[in-house]
Amino acid sequence: MNKKGFIFDLDGVIVDTAKYHYFAWKKLAESIGISFTEADNEHLKGVSRIRSLEKILEWGDKELSEEQFQLLLNRKNEDYLSFVNKMTQDEILPDVPRILNFLKENNQPMALGSASKNARSILTKVNLLNEFQSIVDGTNVTMAKPDPEVFLHAAEGLHLPPTKCVVFEDSLAGIQAANKAGMTSIGIGDATILTEAHYVFKDFTHMSNKFLYQLISES
Ligand code: B16
Ligand code: MG
Numbered sequence: 175m176n177k178k179g180f181i182f183d184l185d186g187v188i189v190d191t192a193k194y195h196y197f198a199w200k201k202l203a204e205s206i207g208i209s210f211t212e213a214d215n216e217h218l219k220g221v222s223r224i225r226s227l228e229k230i231l232e233w234g235d236k237e238l239s240e241e242q243f244q245l246l247l248n249r250k251n252e253d254y255l256s257f258v259n260k261m262t263q264d265e266i267l268p269d270v271p272r273i274l275n276f277l278k279e280n281n282q283p284m285a286l287g288s289a290s291k292n293a294r295s296i297l298t299k300v301n302l303l304n305e306f307q308s309i310v311d312g313t314n315v316t317m318a319k320p321d322p323e324v325f326l327h328a329a330e331g332l333h334l335p336p337t338k339c340v341v342f343e344d345s346l347a348g349i350q351a352a353n354k355a356g357m358t359s360i361g362i363g364d365a366t367i368l369t370e371a372h373y374v375f376k377d378f379t380h381m382s383n384k385f386l387y388q389l390i391s392e393s
Pocket of ligand 1: 186222223291292345
C-alpha cells in the first residue's frame with residue numbers, strides 16, 4: 175500500500191489544551207493590568223510561548239525588562255502545567271483514537287508537529303506518546319509557524335518527502351506552514367478561519383475512514 179506521512183498538531187487537534195492556555199494567559203495578563211478575552215486567545219493558537227507574551231504586551235502597550243519577561247513566562251507555564259498535570263485520556267478529542275488506529279492498521283507513518291515545549295508531557299499524560307514515530311515540538315524548532323520548519327523536520331523524521339505528507343492543524347498559522355512546506359493541509363475547526371487549508375473538517379468525527387483511505391491512495 176501507498177505510504178503517506180500524517181503529521182498531527184497537538185493543541186486543538188489531539189487535545190484541547192487551548193482552554194488551559196487561556197486560563198493561564200488571562201491570569202497573567204490581568205495580573206499586569208492587561209485585559210484578556212477568549213477572542214485574544216484565538217490569536218495565540220499555534221503561536222510560541224515567547225511570541226504569545228510579546229503579543230499580549232503589545233496589546234496592552236507595556237514594556238518589561240528581560241528579567242521580568244522571563245519571570246512572567248515561567249509563571250504562565252507553571253500555571254498552565256498545573257492544569258496539564260491533571261489531564262487524562264478522557265481529554266483526547268473525539269474520534270482521534272479512531273483516526274490513529276485506522277492509520278496504524280494501514281501502516282501509515284505518523285508524526286507530531288507542535289509549537290509546544292510541553293508536548294511530550296501532554297502526550298504522556300493522555301497515553302499517546304508511543305503512537306508517533308517522530309515528535310517535533312517547541313524544544314527542537316527555532317522558527318515558529320507559519321514557518322514550515324516544524325513540519326519539514328517531522329517529514330524528515332518519517333523519511334518521506336514533504337509532498338507525501340498530510341498535516342492536521344487547527345490554527346491558520348499552522349495551515350500556512352503546511353502549505354509552505356508543500357504538504358496537504360487539513361484544517362480541523364472553523365472553515366471561515368482556516369480558509370487556506372486544502373480541506374477543512376469541524377472535528378475528526380466529520381472525517382470518514384474513506385476520506386483517509388483516498389488520501390493514502392493518491393500518488
Ligand atoms: P507551550 P500547538 C501551541 O501548541 C499552542 O497552540 C499555543 O497556544 C502555545 O502558545 C504553543 O503551543 C506553545 O506552547 O507554552 O506549551 O510551549 O497547537 O502547536 O500544538
Ligand atoms: Mg494547534
